[in-house]
Amino acid sequence: xxxxxxxxxxxxxxxxxxxxxxxxxxxxxxxxxxxxxxxxxxxxxxxxxxxxxxxxxxxxxxxxxxxxxxxxxxxxxxxxxxxxxxxxxxxxxxxxxxxxxxxxxxxxxxxxxxxxxxxxxxxxxxxxxxxxxxxxxxxxxxxxxx
Amino acid sequence: xxxxxxxxxxxxxxxxxxxxxxxxxxxxxxxxxxxxxxxxxxxxxxxxxxxxxxxxxxxxxxxxxxxxxxxxxxxxxxxxxxxxxxxxxxxxxxxxxxxxxxxxxxxxxxxxxxxxxxxxxxxxxxxxxxxxxxxxxxxxxxxxxxxxxxxxxxxxxxxxxxxxxxxxxxxxxxxxxxxxxxxxxxxxxxxxxxxxxxxxxxxxxxxxxxxxxxxxxxxxxxxxxxxxxxxxxxxxxxxxxxxxxxxxxxxxxxxxxxxxxxxxxxxxxxxxxxxxxxxxxxxxxxxxxxxxxxxxxxxxxxxxxxxxxxxxxx
Numbered sequence: 001x002x003x004x005x006x007x008x009x010x011x012x013x014x015x016x017x018x019x020x021x022x023x024x025x026x027x028x029x030x031x032x033x034x035x036x037x038x039x040x041x042x043x044x045x046x047x048x049x050x051x052x053x054x055x056x057x058x059x060x061x062x063x064x065x066x067x068x069x070x071x072x073x074x075x076x077x078x079x080x081x082x083x084x085x086x087x088x089x090x091x092x093x094x095x096x097x098x099x100x101x102x103x104x105x106x107x108x109x110x111x112x113x114x115x116x117x118x119x120x121x122x123x124x125x126x127x128x129x130x131x132x133x134x135x136x137x138x139x140x141x142x143x144x145x146x
Numbered sequence: 147x148x149x150x151x152x153x154x155x156x157x158x159x160x161x162x163x164x165x166x167x168x169x170x171x172x173x174x175x176x177x178x179x180x181x182x183x184x185x186x187x188x189x190x191x192x193x194x195x196x197x198x199x200x201x202x203x204x205x206x207x208x209x210x211x212x213x214x215x216x217x218x219x220x221x222x223x224x225x226x227x228x229x230x231x232x233x234x235x236x237x238x239x240x241x242x243x244x245x246x247x248x249x250x251x252x253x254x255x256x257x258x259x260x261x262x263x264x265x266x267x268x269x270x271x272x273x274x275x276x277x278x279x280x281x282x283x284x285x286x287x288x289x290x291x292x293x294x295x296x297x298x299x300x301x302x303x304x305x306x307x308x309x310x311x312x313x314x315x316x317x318x319x320x321x322x323x324x325x326x327x328x329x330x331x332x333x334x335x336x337x338x339x340x341x342x343x344x345x346x347x348x349x350x351x352x353x354x355x356x357x358x359x360x361x362x363x364x365x366x367x368x369x370x371x372x373x374x375x376x377x378x379x380x381x382x383x384x385x386x387x388x389x390x391x392x393x394x395x396x397x398x399x400x401x402x403x404x405x406x407x408x409x410x411x412x413x414x415x416x417x418x419x420x421x422x423x424x425x426x427x428x429x430x431x432x433x434x435x436x437x438x439x440x441x442x443x444x445x446x447x448x449x450x451x452x453x454x455x456x457x458x459x460x
Contacts, residue, residue: 025324026320026321026324029316029320030313030316030320041213041305041308041309041312042309042312042313042316043210043211043213043214043312044211044212044213044214044311044312044313044314044315044316044319045208045209045211045315045316045319045335046316046319046320046323047206047208048320049204049206051203051204055203055204056203056204057203057204057205057206058204058205058206059205059206059207059208060205060206060207060208060373060376061207061208061209061373062210062366062369062370062373063431064210064218064363064366066218066221067214067217067218067221068428088414088416088417088433089190089414089416090190090416090417092416092417094417094418094419094431095419095429106429107427107428107429108419108428108429108430108431109428109429109430109431110430110431110433111430111431111432111433111434112414112433112434112435113366113369113414113435114369114414114417114431114433114435115369115372115373115414116417139206141208143214143217145217145220145221146221
């Protein structure tokens with residue numbers, strides 16, 4: 001029984017690690033990403049996940065007239081700068097941060113309320129590595145009354 | 147021999163647990179094939195944006211948070227009416243996880259609403275009841291003593307109060323999502339959103355005038371309702387693969403609202419990006435939205451919202 005103990009400990013650690021990595025995502029979003037929203041007020045919603053290089057995520061949200069919004073997309077240090085696009089219902093790309101020096105934030109207001117999609121992509125690092133990197137990616141929104 | 151058998155059972159159990167824990171982060175693909183050609187002159191409905199949803203690995207649905215909901219209402223120019231908030235003493239009645247979650251959202255919207263109208267004592271009372279519900283739900287660190295002290299000391303500073311509300315809601319939702327309680331997190335959001343609809347629809351009165359900003363605001367919540375539907379469907383199954391009864395029930399309970407929104411037309415045109423005149427750094431998204439809501443359709447919406455909200459708070 002004792003010779004298998006390291007295997008049991010390793011598996012248990014793996015399980016606990018998957019939980020603590022999630023907890024780190026919360027801390028990452030709260031301590032680092034939220035700062036990107038200032039002076040806008042964070043809406044309080046939490047959207048974060050562990051993503052791996054090459055992975056994509058999508059977020060659907062309705063944005064309303066009468067408010068200014070700031071979107072902030074943050075990735076953990078281990079990841080290359082995160083790419084994101086904002087797309088309307090017609091699949092028109094209305095913002096692409098790869099055309100704006102990989103800006104992590106974008107501020108906008110709306111003439112009429114719109115449902116928009118945010119597409120987040122973790123690019124594959126140009127540095128050759130044995131395994132692709134993974135890390136927290138957070139999508140946060142701030143708003144201000146116009 | 148028996149020792150080895152026991153060992154393999156332990157390893158097997160750990161592996162199964164690991165796989166089950168990994169499921170929530172992977173369970174996000176939803177199949178909606180399609181996509182259609184549209185020209186810029188067309189108008190689309192709220193469903194069209196979901197056309198190619200199967201391409202992404204991780205899907206997030208974002209509803210207006212209680213704070214944003216309260217802000218959206220206030221921006222229509224409505225007055226404050228404390229009678230519309232959920233009674234503080236009702237908290238004693240909430241004994242199931244679903245009723246606690248719904249009313250955590252409802253009380254947080256009430257708290258946000260009171261705070262935006264500088265109602266100091268009411269804000270404190272609602273923060274207190276919100277804390278009580280969060281604690282009962284096992285979210286101990288959502289609102290601590292320090293948060294309450296900070297709130298008391300800054301009641302005259304609306305920006306700080308909003309930041310505190312935002313942080314407490316973030317603490318609750320992040321705790322729930324990171325502890326495999328995504329279904330509960332979704333229910334909290336729905337509760338908060340319905341409360342906003344309730345306050346707004348009650349404020350509009352029985353015969354709102356034409357071109358009423360509040361009526362428009364409530365009608366365009368149809369755009370968020372389609373996100374509510376998607377979010378709940380996405381959470382219909384527990385991490386174990388079993389149907390979540392609370393979510394299934396909630397989907398049923400929202401059918402009246404779906405029927406009411408089916409009679410309200412909201413269509414949006416394509417977006418073009420311009421710059422705002424006064425603040426060059428803030429892009430202006432230019433588009434048109436057509437909203438058609440007849441007085442009868444609006445009364446149906448009011449009635450559906452009132453019925454759902456009454457059911458939630460009882």
